[in-house]
Amino acid sequence: MFGTLLWIFASVWILLQVALMVLRVAVSGRAPIMFDVVSAAVGVVVFPTVVASVVMLSWRRRPAWVRVSAAGVELAATRRQPVLLPWSAVRAVRLRYRGPFTELLVTPSGLDADAVAPIWAWAPRLHRRSGAPAFVVDVGMLTPGPSVLLAELDRRLAARA
Structure with a gap:
């Protein structure tokens, strides 16, 4: 279950980051810099892990x-x-x-x-x-x-x- 949640949240994070980068380019006209790419890559690891862990901890008392x-x-x-x-x-x-x-x-x-x-x-x-x-x-x-x-x-x- 944790692995499934991890993949789902990672996919959502990647889609959000790509959408935000496209929006920034459309609004400001500047291309993403290396910091934007690195922070998105770190977020792909951190965000899904934290969210999936919180979900699993909230479900641990009554698993299927x-x-x-x-x-x-x-x-x-x-x-x-x-x-x-x-x-x-x-x-x-x-x-x-x-x-x-x-x-x-x-x-x-x-x-x-x-x-x-x-x-x-x-x-x-x-x-x-x-x-x-x-x-x-x-x-x-x-x-x-x-x-x-x-x-x-x-x-x-x-x-x-």
Whole structure:
């Protein structure tokens, strides 16, 4: 997650610096000097690192997680309430997207079947497509990996059927 945020913030920083340099040239008519280029290069290293670190520190208390057990699947998106779904309440599981942006979608048989833990946090993330709600968790950066997690969930669902 830190690496992903680092690349995103670095890209934003580079775009802002290029836009500011073009604006300065258009307004003042002078070309960028070496100081402008060096300060932009230093900013590419410092700005994304500081901002990504602050974001990660603010999220560290409630990171995303998934637990698979004989009782069911327990999951929580970043800074969201955890949800425990017994295997009898899980209708389908699937992955969406690739790489660090991979999301796990767990479709329950009904929203009344889930058990939300009574702690203070934002409500669980729901994705609604064609009328069927699904709980969403970012699993792209979790270990052992999204494909291993999906294989385990599929194995548990196949054993239940």
